[in-house]
Amino acid sequence: xxxxxxxxxxxxxxxxxxxxxxxxxxxxxxxxxxxxxxxxxxxxxxxxxxxxxxxxxxxxxxxxxxxxxxxxxxxxxxxxxxxxxxxxxxxxxxxxxxxxxxxxxxxxxxxxxxxxxxxxxxxxxxxxxxxxxxxxxxxxxxxxx
Numbered sequence: 036x037x038x039x040x041x042x043x044x045x046x047x048x049x050x051x052x053x054x055x056x057x058x059x060x061x062x063x064x065x066x067x068x069x070x071x072x073x074x075x076x077x078x079x080x081x082x083x084x085x086x087x088x089x090x091x092x093x094x095x096x097x098x099x100x101x102x103x104x105x106x107x108x109x110x111x112x113x114x115x116x117x118x119x120x121x122x123x124x125x126x127x128x129x130x131x132x133x134x135x136x137x138x139x140x141x142x143x144x145x146x147x148x149x150x151x152x153x154x155x156x157x158x159x160x161x162x163x164x165x166x167x168x169x170x171x172x173x174x175x176x177x178x179x180x
Contacts, residue, residue, distance in 0.1 A: 057069075089103070124156075
Protein backbone atom coordinates (compact mmCIF):
# COMPACT_ATOMS: atom_id res chain seq x y z
CA UNK A 36 0.00 0.00 0.00
CA UNK A 37 1.44 3.36 -0.94
CA UNK A 38 1.92 6.17 1.53
CA UNK A 39 -0.65 8.24 -0.43
CA UNK A 40 -3.49 5.76 0.04
CA UNK A 41 -2.97 5.04 3.73
CA UNK A 42 -5.73 6.47 5.89
CA UNK A 43 -4.77 8.15 9.11
CA UNK A 44 -7.56 9.64 11.17
CA UNK A 45 -6.91 13.09 12.60
CA UNK A 46 -6.71 13.10 16.37
CA UNK A 47 -8.80 16.23 16.93
CA UNK A 48 -10.15 19.12 14.94
CA UNK A 49 -7.97 22.16 15.25
CA UNK A 50 -9.56 25.62 15.18
CA UNK A 51 -8.46 25.99 11.54
CA UNK A 52 -10.40 22.82 10.57
CA UNK A 53 -13.90 23.63 11.79
CA UNK A 54 -16.75 21.83 10.08
CA UNK A 55 -19.62 24.05 8.92
CA UNK A 56 -22.73 23.67 11.08
CA UNK A 57 -25.18 21.03 9.97
CA UNK A 58 -22.79 19.01 7.83
CA UNK A 59 -22.05 16.24 10.34
CA UNK A 60 -25.33 16.45 12.23
CA UNK A 61 -28.88 16.95 11.09
CA UNK A 62 -30.95 15.48 8.26
CA UNK A 63 -28.91 13.86 5.50
CA UNK A 64 -31.21 14.67 2.57
CA UNK A 65 -31.35 18.41 3.08
CA UNK A 66 -27.61 18.57 3.82
CA UNK A 67 -26.76 16.68 0.61
CA UNK A 68 -29.14 18.88 -1.40
CA UNK A 69 -27.61 22.03 0.06
CA UNK A 70 -24.10 20.82 -0.76
CA UNK A 71 -25.18 19.81 -4.29
CA UNK A 72 -26.81 23.15 -5.17
CA UNK A 73 -23.65 24.78 -6.60
CA UNK A 74 -23.01 21.76 -8.83
CA UNK A 75 -26.63 21.72 -9.98
CA UNK A 76 -26.41 25.44 -10.82
CA UNK A 77 -23.25 24.89 -12.90
CA UNK A 78 -24.87 22.01 -14.80
CA UNK A 79 -27.98 24.08 -15.55
CA UNK A 80 -25.86 26.96 -16.85
CA UNK A 81 -23.77 24.58 -18.99
CA UNK A 82 -26.94 23.09 -20.45
CA UNK A 83 -28.31 26.53 -21.29
CA UNK A 84 -25.01 27.50 -22.95
CA UNK A 85 -25.15 24.29 -24.99
CA UNK A 86 -28.69 25.06 -26.14
CA UNK A 87 -27.69 28.63 -27.06
CA UNK A 88 -24.66 27.38 -29.01
CA UNK A 89 -26.84 24.91 -30.88
CA UNK A 90 -29.27 27.67 -31.76
CA UNK A 91 -26.51 29.90 -33.15
CA UNK A 92 -24.82 27.06 -35.06
CA UNK A 93 -28.19 26.06 -36.56
CA UNK A 94 -28.37 29.47 -38.19
CA UNK A 95 -25.24 28.51 -40.19
CA UNK A 96 -27.04 25.59 -41.82
CA UNK A 97 -27.47 21.86 -41.50
CA UNK A 98 -23.87 21.05 -42.46
CA UNK A 99 -22.51 23.09 -39.53
CA UNK A 100 -25.04 21.54 -37.16
CA UNK A 101 -24.11 18.04 -38.38
CA UNK A 102 -20.42 18.82 -37.74
CA UNK A 103 -21.14 19.98 -34.21
CA UNK A 104 -23.29 16.90 -33.62
CA UNK A 105 -20.45 14.67 -34.77
CA UNK A 106 -17.84 16.33 -32.54
CA UNK A 107 -19.99 16.85 -29.43
CA UNK A 108 -19.72 13.33 -27.92
CA UNK A 109 -15.91 13.39 -28.20
CA UNK A 110 -15.81 16.85 -26.63
CA UNK A 111 -17.99 15.67 -23.74
CA UNK A 112 -15.80 12.59 -23.24
CA UNK A 113 -12.68 14.74 -23.06
CA UNK A 114 -14.29 17.15 -20.61
CA UNK A 115 -15.59 14.37 -18.36
CA UNK A 116 -12.21 12.63 -18.30
CA UNK A 117 -10.44 15.83 -17.32
CA UNK A 118 -13.03 17.18 -14.89
CA UNK A 119 -14.62 14.06 -13.49
CA UNK A 120 -11.93 11.44 -13.88
CA UNK A 121 -8.59 13.09 -13.30
CA UNK A 122 -9.76 16.28 -11.59
CA UNK A 123 -12.17 14.53 -9.22
CA UNK A 124 -9.65 11.83 -8.33
CA UNK A 125 -6.86 14.29 -7.62
CA UNK A 126 -9.18 16.57 -5.64
CA UNK A 127 -10.35 13.59 -3.59
CA UNK A 128 -6.80 12.45 -2.86
CA UNK A 129 -5.71 15.95 -1.85
CA UNK A 130 -8.81 16.42 0.33
CA UNK A 131 -8.22 13.11 2.13
CA UNK A 132 -4.57 13.97 2.71
CA UNK A 133 -5.41 17.43 4.03
CA UNK A 134 -8.22 16.03 6.19
CA UNK A 135 -5.76 13.60 7.78
CA UNK A 136 -3.31 16.49 8.28
CA UNK A 137 -0.79 14.98 5.82
CA UNK A 138 0.25 18.15 4.02
CA UNK A 139 3.33 16.56 2.46
CA UNK A 140 1.16 13.94 0.76
CA UNK A 141 -1.19 16.64 -0.54
CA UNK A 142 1.76 18.60 -1.91
CA UNK A 143 3.11 15.46 -3.58
CA UNK A 144 -0.12 15.05 -5.57
CA UNK A 145 -0.06 18.47 -7.12
CA UNK A 146 3.15 20.24 -6.39
CA UNK A 147 5.26 22.26 -8.76
CA UNK A 148 7.10 19.15 -9.91
CA UNK A 149 6.31 17.88 -13.40
CA UNK A 150 6.51 14.32 -12.07
CA UNK A 151 3.43 14.68 -9.87
CA UNK A 152 0.67 12.07 -10.35
CA UNK A 153 -1.84 14.78 -11.31
CA UNK A 154 0.39 16.10 -14.08
CA UNK A 155 1.23 12.59 -15.29
CA UNK A 156 -2.42 11.51 -15.46
CA UNK A 157 -3.61 14.62 -17.27
CA UNK A 158 -0.76 14.58 -19.78
CA UNK A 159 -1.32 10.86 -20.44
CA UNK A 160 -4.97 11.49 -21.28
CA UNK A 161 -3.96 14.44 -23.44
CA UNK A 162 -1.56 12.25 -25.43
CA UNK A 163 -4.14 9.48 -25.79
CA UNK A 164 -6.81 11.84 -27.11
CA UNK A 165 -4.32 13.51 -29.47
CA UNK A 166 -3.24 10.19 -30.98
CA UNK A 167 -6.86 9.02 -31.27
CA UNK A 168 -7.84 12.30 -32.93
CA UNK A 169 -5.02 11.95 -35.44
CA UNK A 170 -6.05 8.43 -36.49
CA UNK A 171 -9.75 9.26 -36.61
CA UNK A 172 -8.98 12.33 -38.70
CA UNK A 173 -6.89 10.26 -41.14
CA UNK A 174 -9.68 7.69 -41.42
CA UNK A 175 -12.29 10.40 -42.02
CA UNK A 176 -10.21 12.06 -44.75
CA UNK A 177 -9.65 8.75 -46.56
CA UNK A 178 -13.33 7.80 -46.41
CA UNK A 179 -14.84 11.05 -47.66
CA UNK A 180 -17.41 10.67 -50.40
